[in-house]
Amino acid sequence: MTSRLRELIQQLGEAIHESVIESEQIAGVVQDIRKHGFDVLLMLEATIGLNEVIEGDSEETDETEEGTAFTKNDRDWLKRLRIAVEGEDEGDTIEG
Secondary structure (H helix, E strand, O other): OOOOHHHHHHHHHHHHHHHHOHHHHHHHHHHHHHHOOOOOOOOOOOOOOOOOOOOOOOOOOOOOOOEEEEEEHHHHHHOOOOOOOOOOOOOOOOOO
């Protein structure tokens, strides 16, 4: 992994962190929890996976009725989370 790629991954982590701490929705829920007499410690773990794209390779995608495209990696990841995509064989996954 190049130093530039490491830097970009670090920037992604920082962007995720900023999004969380600036979220009005999260702040509101934390405030509600505090009103109930609890302090909140929020720890999130982000796993960033990278798949190298090789020029000329195109991943097969399936498009849902709403127009959202899923790659094979997307479908495999959703399957591991036991989330079914409409139109998939129901025996393969469990709807979440």
